[in-house]
Amino acid sequence: MATTIRTRTSSNGHSHGNGGGLLVNLRLLGLLLLLLLQLGQLAYSLETQNQNTQKQLNLWPMPKHVNYSTSTLFIPSHFHLITQYADVSSILKDAFASLLTLINLPRATANNSKSKSPLLLLQGLNVVVSSTNEQLQYGVDESYHLSIPQPDPSKPLYAYLQANTVYGALHGLQTFSQLCRFNSKTKTVELNRAPWTIIDEPRFSYRGLLIDTSRHYLPLPVIKSVIDSMAYAKLNVLHWHIVDTQSFPLEIPSYPKLWNGAYSNSERYTIADATEIVSYAQRQGINVLAEIDVPGHAGSWGVGYPSLWPSKDCQEPLDVSNEFTFKLIDGILSDFKKIFKFKFVHLGGDEVNTSCWRTTPHIRKWLRRNGMNGSEAYQYFVLRAQRIALSHGFEIVNWEETFNNFGKKLSRQTVVHNWLGGGVAQKAVAAGLRCIVSNQDKWYLDHLDALWQDFYSNEPLTNITNPNQQKLVIGGEVCMWGEHIDASDIQQTIWPRAAAAAERLWTPYDKLAKDPREVTGRLAHFRCLLNERGIAAAPLAGPGRVAPEEPGSCYQQ
The missing domain is CATH 3.20.20.80 (Glycosidases)
Known part of the structure; x- marks a missing residue:
């Protein structure tokens, strides 16, 4: 990133001060140049980091807001759905069953429920859907909020998915499926870069x-x-x-x-x-x-x-x-x-x-x-x-x-x-x-x-x-x-x-x-x-x- 420095003179066009003052001003100017250079490098670094984040995250399409860290969690064979949603048509239940197949959980043969690090097990997904209306029409609310918190030694670890409609929840499940990868070496399903916070909705209906x-x-x-x-x-x-x-x-x-x-x-x-x-x-x-x-x-x-x-x-x-x-x-x-x-x-x-x-x-x-x-x-x-x-x-x-x-x-x-x-x-x-x-x-x-x-x-x-x-x-x-x-x-x-x-x-x-x-x-x-x-x-x-x-x-x- 190029940084342009513009200096000002006094209103009459002459520089200020005497010889000693000039030396101080030159030092201040040098510090200012260094500070501006560092700010420019920081801005460039942040911009590059943002671009690299877009490249590194294997999510498609890219959500509206994503925040993540560096922990690796494991999806155990008993990973389950928790919800109070009525799910009259079993849309959510069936989608969750499909999710388990999409993330290759049936292929996971390692008994990771006995992992040496049980706190890194993600026990299940808690889904909250606000509306019981399952009518699908143009303009239906498709937003969702997916969060996977930091492990807490005092309680089991669960992911949370909140959506206003079941159709927003379906999108959240698709995003969750892309966070998970089957590790053929360990025979486990991993969820990397936890904790996660994803807030998402479509640009066009x-x-x-x-x-x-x-x-x-x-x-x-x-x-x-x-x-x-x-x-x-x-x-x-x-x-x-x-x-x-x-x-x-x-x-x-x-x-x-x-x-x-x-x-x-x-x-x-x-x-x-x-x-x-x-x-x-x-x-x-x-x-x-x-x-x-x-x-x-x-x-x-x-x-x-x-x-x-x-x-x-x-x-x-x-x-x-x-x-x-x-x-x-x-x-x-x-x-x-x-x-x-x-x-x-x-x-x-x-x-x-x-x-x-x-x-x-x-x-x-x-x-x-x-x-x-x-x-x-x-x-x-x-x-x-x-x-x-x-x-x-x-x-x-x-x-x-x-x-x-x-x-x-x-x-x-x-x-x-x-x-x-x-x-x-x-x-x-x-x-x-x-x-x-x-x-x-x-x-x-x-x-x-x-x-x-x-x-x-x-x-x-x-x-x-x-x-x-x-x-x-x-x-x-x-x-x-x-x-x-x-x-x-x-x-x-x-x-x-x-x-x-x-x-x-x-x-x-x-x-x-x-x-x-x-x-x-x-x-x-x-x-x-x-x-x-x-x-x-x-x-x-x-x-x-x-x-x-x-x-x-x-x-x-």
């Missing part, structure tokens, strides 16, 4: 990951594995792009022929499957955002109901002139309301080419009768679909084209989903609408040339300085489009790049590294942790979905 089950079907165990991995990184919204042009794999009881558009009978999701996915995600603090992408990405709908197509040879967008189109959308959203508990539904609205409408005789006649051109009919379709969603109690997410084309006409309950590039979030919040950031040049996982460093550096609040407008950016989402992704390669395409975005969305802005190189070691450690937990995360070196270049440690790849 919406931290999403999109999966696409239309381009390739993803079996239920694969989707559950993705949900598991999201929880490890504290992502909290699974955006399920269920259907698209290529296939319609979901059962819709109101219109049972829709899933005739699936690739095959075995590549389908029943209502029970969808309900199971929602429940599985909810128990890990993850909402499921369901999407039907209308009117432009819906060619598969017409396999079961051909009247939805403008014509057999021109199948998209959905027929805007046909009342059955909107009756069917109403039926889908009515069924969605019984399955998907998130308050938002995604209605798509992107990449709409209206040429089919303009070239199909009966639709062209309808346009003329209603005094509309193609773009006006596009607006009519989107706004009518929005009204249907609102009638079912949903708030709406639409891709950014709807805002770019007719933003002022959108429902004020619309969330604009940015994907094409920068600057859209700034315009959307200036118009008073909420926004989700997923700009494709930074946060599209199917772009295999995109580096994790770019995922880490992508800032959702770029050029948004007004605090009220900043609040309208509800978060961000990384997108795993499925054209070249299936069950065989999805996880190594998602991770570790999605984790880089996850820290951007969780960690306070002032705690984020200005240079992604500062977090390389910590992210590499998290990637290896994912591998240990059965998540096929790819190496950091290179772009997305690369293989290891040569033999070596996981931590060096």
Whole structure:
């Protein structure tokens, strides 16, 4: 750190004093220079220490506040949960049972309950949850306070986890799991650097990951594995792009022929499957955002109901002139309301080419009768679909084209989903609408040339300085489009790049590294942790979905 010294002269520009005074002043100046140099070195040391702390702590994403020391504790085989929380749905109990597996406690064969240093045994985890409300919705309190105190010879040692909701407690358990490491030499589970104090909460309430089950079907165990991995990184919204042009794999009881558009009978999701996915995600603090992408990405709908197509040879967008189109959308959203508990539904609205409408005789006649051109009919379709969603109690997410084309006409309950590039979030919040950031040049996982460093550096609040407008950016989402992704390669395409975005969305802005190189070691450690937990995360070196270049440690790849 460079230190600049500025000296002042008297107001008339002359130096003060005589020769003896000059010598004293020179000595004082020397002492002052030395003091300033030492202060500069101290400031540099503190800054370096803070940077080194960020590098050395193997926590991902980095919590809001962390304090720790140097003691090592051991997790005994009888490590247990203590709580007065009602836990009606057994969410906390099941999460604690999973925690024991995550920290490799079943592998610990040494009888550390008879350790020579019994005071270093962490006997259990005391969890206090303030609210008994287990409803998971957008904006739920996800904060937690985790403390592991200094050993006291007079009493057993316990860790303490306090949260306002069970979902905050789940995040605390994930953080606790990262403090523990299995020592293969001693056959014990260690918790290093105790005592700990961690106070944490997310920066953004919406931290999403999109999966696409239309381009390739993803079996239920694969989707559950993705949900598991999201929880490890504290992502909290699974955006399920269920259907698209290529296939319609979901059962819709109101219109049972829709899933005739699936690739095959075995590549389908029943209502029970969808309900199971929602429940599985909810128990890990993850909402499921369901999407039907209308009117432009819906060619598969017409396999079961051909009247939805403008014509057999021109199948998209959905027929805007046909009342059955909107009756069917109403039926889908009515069924969605019984399955998907998130308050938002995604209605798509992107990449709409209206040429089919303009070239199909009966639709062209309808346009003329209603005094509309193609773009006006596009607006009519989107706004009518929005009204249907609102009638079912949903708030709406639409891709950014709807805002770019007719933003002022959108429902004020619309969330604009940015994907094409920068600057859209700034315009959307200036118009008073909420926004989700997923700009494709930074946060599209199917772009295999995109580096994790770019995922880490992508800032959702770029050029948004007004605090009220900043609040309208509800978060961000990384997108795993499925054209070249299936069950065989999805996880190594998602991770570790999605984790880089996850820290951007969780960690306070002032705690984020200005240079992604500062977090390389910590992210590499998290990637290896994912591998240990059965998540096929790819190496950091290179772009997305690369293989290891040569033999070596996981931590060096």
